Amino acid sequence: MKLPESYYNRTSYIGTIIAAISLLLMLFVFIIATFFMAGGNYIGLLLYMVLPGLLVSGLLLIPIGMFFRRRRISSGEEIISHRVVIDLNNYKHRNAALVFGVGTLIFLILTSIGSYEAFHYTESNQFCGTLCHQVMDPEYVTYQTSAHARVKCVECHVGPGADFYAKSKLSGLYQVYAVLFNKYPRPIPTPISSLRPARETCEQCHWPEKFYPNRIRNERHYLADSANTQWDIIYRMKIGSSHSSQGISEGIHWHINSKVKIEYIESTSDREIIPWVKYINLESGDTLIYQNTEEPLDEETIMASTPRTMDCIDCHNRPSHKYLAPQDYIDHAIAKGEISSDLPEIKTIAMQVLGEHFTSLDTALMNIKAKVNEFYNENYPELVEAKQELINHSIEGISSAFSHNEFPEMGANWDKYPNHIGHMEYNGCFRCHDNMHVADNGKTISRDCNLCHTILQQGTKDNMMAVAFSDSLEFKHPVDIDEAWKEYACTECHRQLFW
Ligand code: HEC
Ligand code: HEC
Ligand code: HEC
Ligand code: HEC
Ligand code: HEC
Ligand code: HEC
Missing domain, CATH: 1.10.10 (Arc Repressor Mutant, subunit A)
Structure with missing residues (x-):
């Protein structure tokens, strides 16, 4: 069986050999992975990315070699009989056409299966969470104990649609480079500047107007004394209104009410300090601007900034990677x-x-x-x-x-990754709710202890204070610090290790 004259050159031979070997290897790896379930984390990378890449480069070498051989022939450096004519009556040409045709067909089928599989593979948790094991370890480990352990990484980080898929893979290429050359930052920076808006990810599953009733939480602490005294706090989180018919017209989820828009300007890139907050009532058009009276932003900075509209991530920034203190x-x-x-x-x-x-x-x-x-x-x-x-x-x-x-x-731990829900170790809600953000009309963003939750029970096992569901206890600080908890932010003490 003979092929066109121009095929017979070294580059094309090498190309053919590379292509054939990678095809065989792909077949081999595929059989191992499918029938013997062996190979571990990296097999997908090999099967769907490295080997196909080799196959394609091998195949590309064939026409490249042929092109140069033909150039050499036509420039007279090499003597050859004819120019390119395809004559199907000629058995050599027929064979070449057949090999090329069938080869292309097989190649196309394999590539379409391959790229489909490659798509699935790059969408898998295995790919995102374990491929660069050390780099993603913190996120992967915390993810597995989160409420979203069965939600794929890509459902929050990429979301639906081809454009975001392409974007994420492009930035992924840079990340591969950064990992290979050890150029990635530790810890990985957050907030993620290119994170897709929560509207397009979280809201695929969570209907924002959905009413969540009050939630009862039980926080169990052990004090740093010789008996490790147990101290329980049982409290009611006011996520929505007191009655479901009123939906989120009040309560914590009021911020995401479709009739309300809250914008803010942060003065640090981690969004930990928020000196400027704007509340817009979308129905009446009323607006109110609250500014931190202690450290206000100057007029110029405000004009130059683009305010961020508050969404789920401004409170739930750790739905899947929570680093506890x-x-x-x-x-x-x-x-x-x-x-x-x-x-x-x-x-x-x-x-x-x-x-x-x-x-x-x-x-x-x-x-x-x-x-x-x-x-x-x-x-x-x-x-x-x-x-x-x-x-x-x-x-x-x-x-x-x-x-x-x-x-x-x-370098990943609680200190590096603030959690915006709460106010004990991070300022969280108190970034705005600190009684120091004041509007022109004198209104403040409240730090009233009963605004967001009511305490139903608190104390030690033998000495538990309790009230009825509709009432609230005044907070009792577990160790005596006088009235300091009223005057200072909880973080002033609780971020330090005073033990
Ligand atoms: C429920 C949605 C969700 C899922 C599922 C999820 N993430 Fe995240 N991830 C987030 C959010 C939200 C942030 C923080 C965004 C911010 O503050 O800008 C984040 C941050 C990160 C960061 C930046 C570092 C950090 O901790 O802030 C990495 C890296 C990351 N995720 C990787 C992963 C990997 C790998 C998986 C799958 C194993 C995954 N994520 C699954 C929502 C999710
Ligand atoms: C693919 C669907 C899906 C996406 C996308 C998703 N979630 Fe969830 N989320 C769930 C499911 C399912 C649960 C309930 C898990 C359970 O309680 O067993 C949940 C639970 C939660 C909870 C309750 C957590 C708890 O500790 O009880 C919060 C808060 C939450 N999601 C916020 C978010 C945020 C913020 C995002 C976007 C960054 C998001 N979710 C994206 C499916 C999703
Ligand atoms: C102002 C801050 C804030 C915003 C904005 C916010 N949430 Fe929440 N959300 C909370 C708090 C606080 C809780 C109660 C948390 C707890 O008890 O752990 C909560 C609870 C939840 C729960 C769990 C309810 C339950 O009963 O288990 C889900 C789910 C949830 N939020 C989803 C969302 C989604 C989706 C968005 C965006 C559309 C959003 N939240 C926006 C503060 C917020
Ligand atoms: C970016 C600033 C900002 C952050 C962060 C913030 N809030 Fe608010 N919140 C506001 C503003 C502004 C109001 C409206 C104040 C007013 O005019 O009474 C408000 C009002 C509320 C209300 C009263 C709603 C009503 O009318 O019933 C609750 C409850 C609340 N916030 C809970 C929270 C919780 C819980 C967190 C943290 C998880 C939080 N907020 C974080 C700005 C913020
Ligand atoms: C703007 C809303 C808001 C205000 C105002 C607020 N809290 Fe909280 N608080 C929260 C949220 C949200 C959590 C839940 C944190 C979490 O999910 O871990 C919380 C949790 C707590 C806890 C339980 C913490 C733990 O780990 O045991 C205590 C105690 C508490 N708050 C006391 C107070 C006291 C005292 C005040 C008044 C000075 C106050 N809170 C004002 C939102 C608020
Ligand atoms: C002046 C410093 C100071 C301030 C301010 C402060 N705390 Fe504490 N807090 C402490 C000390 C000290 C302990 C004892 C730690 C121990 O024994 O483990 C403690 C323990 C606690 C505990 C028991 C849990 C634990 O981690 O041991 C809770 C709950 C608590 N504080 C809530 C709050 C809240 C809520 C605020 C803000 C409203 C606050 N604290 C403000 C100093 C402070």
Whole structure:
């Protein structure tokens, strides 16, 4: 079987060999992946991206080689009999046409299957979350324990439509480069400037006007005293109105009411400080501008800024990657029984160890183990023998809680990724609701403790205060700090590690 004269050159041979080998490899890898379920995370990358790329470059080499050979022939450097004529009566031409035709057909079929599979593969959590294992580890780990563990990464980060798909893959190319050459920032910056508006992602699943009734929350804390005293706070979150018929005409979700628009200007790129807020009533057209009286923005900065319209992400910025602060994840682990509250001062010592800065997970885990053991050996030698198992169990609990919430290699933890819901470790709601944002008519954005929630029960197991559902207790700070919680932002103390 003979092919056109111009095919017989080195470049085209090499091209053919590359193409044939990659095709065979693809077949081989495909069989392994499909029938033997082997290959791990990287097989998709190989099968749908690397090998097809090789195949295409091999195939491209064939006409390139042919082109140069033909040029050499026509310039007289090489002597050859005829110019390009396709004569199907000639068996050589017939064979070549047949090979080319069938080859193209197979190639087209394979590429369409391949690109369909490649599309699916690049949309998978495996691709987004585990391919660059270390880089995405913090987001992937926190995602798996979130309410959205069954929502694909791309449903929030890309959303529907071809344009955003293309955009995300283009920026993905840069990310591949950044990872290969170790040029990516740690931690990964947030907020994501190119994040698609919540309207086009969250609202695919969550109908914004949907009424969520009040939600009861139970927060369980353990104080840093010798008994690790349990302190519960049970409170009612006023997400919507008191009755469903009134929808979100009041309550927390009032901000996303279709009749309301709230705009703001931030003075730091992480949106942690918000000195300027504009409320627009879309029905009546009334507007009200609240400015922080302590640190107002000057007129020029305001004119030069484009205000951001508040949406879901301005409160729910951690729907899927929530990094808890040590005091919270330790409380959770104690409540879960993974750390034993029977060990005296376990909360205190855990907080002291976790207040240090670690550069790697390994050093963190080593430190946790060494420090906790050292603490009990020194202070409770009589307890060490009797309760060694409990101590070991608790060290494991602290280690596990740490590794699910702090990622030293990537510099990712609660301190770097603020959560805008609440006001304990981050200013969150108090970025605006601090009684210091005042409008011209004297109205302020309220910090009234009963505006967003009412406390139904609070206290220790033996001394629990409680009121009826429609009432509210005045907040009692678990340790005596006098009236400081009324005067200062909670973050003034709660961001520091005072243990
Ligand atoms: C429920 C929606 C949702 C899902 C599902 C989701 N994310 Fe996110 N992701 C967000 C939001 C919202 C942010 C923060 C946006 C902001 O503040 O600008 C974010 C931030 C990030 C960041 C930036 C760093 C950070 O923590 O702020 C990375 C990286 C990331 N996500 C990766 C992933 C990966 C990988 C997956 C799948 C394993 C995933 N995300 C799934 C909504 C989601
Ligand atoms: C593909 C559908 C989908 C998308 C997109 C989506 N969510 Fe969700 N979300 C869900 C489902 C389903 C649940 C309920 C999970 C459960 O309670 O088991 C949920 C739960 C929630 C909750 C309650 C969380 C909790 O702790 O109970 C919040 C808040 C939320 N979503 C916000 C968001 C935000 C903000 C976005 C956009 C960044 C978003 N969602 C995007 C499907 C989605
Ligand atoms: C002003 C801040 C704010 C905005 C804006 C906001 N939410 Fe919420 N949302 C909250 C708070 C606070 C809660 C109660 C949280 C809790 O108890 O953990 C909540 C609760 C929820 C819940 C859980 C309800 C339940 O009963 O479990 C969902 C789902 C939700 N929001 C979705 C959204 C979506 C979607 C958007 C955008 C269309 C949005 N939220 C905008 C503050 C906000
Ligand atoms: C960007 C600024 C801003 C942020 C951040 C913000 N709010 Fe507001 N909020 C406002 C403004 C402005 C009003 C209207 C104040 C007024 O005129 O009474 C308001 C009103 C409210 C109201 C009363 C609504 C009604 O009329 O019943 C509640 C409840 C509320 N906010 C809860 C929250 C919660 C919870 C958070 C944090 C998750 C939060 N807000 C974050 C600006 C903000
Ligand atoms: C603008 C709304 C808003 C106002 C005003 C507000 N809170 Fe909260 N508060 C929240 C939200 C939202 C959460 C839930 C945080 C979360 O989901 O983790 C919360 C949680 C809490 C908790 C439970 C925290 C925990 O981890 O146990 C306490 C206690 C609390 N608030 C006390 C107060 C006190 C005291 C005041 C008055 C000085 C106040 N709040 C004013 C929105 C508000
Ligand atoms: C003057 C400093 C200070 C201020 C301001 C402050 N706290 Fe505290 N808070 C503390 C100290 C100290 C503890 C004891 C920590 C421990 O024993 O673990 C504590 C503990 C708590 C606890 C028990 C949970 C835990 O982490 O141990 C809650 C809940 C709490 N504070 C809520 C608040 C709220 C809500 C505000 C703001 C309205 C606030 N605090 C303001 C100093 C402060």
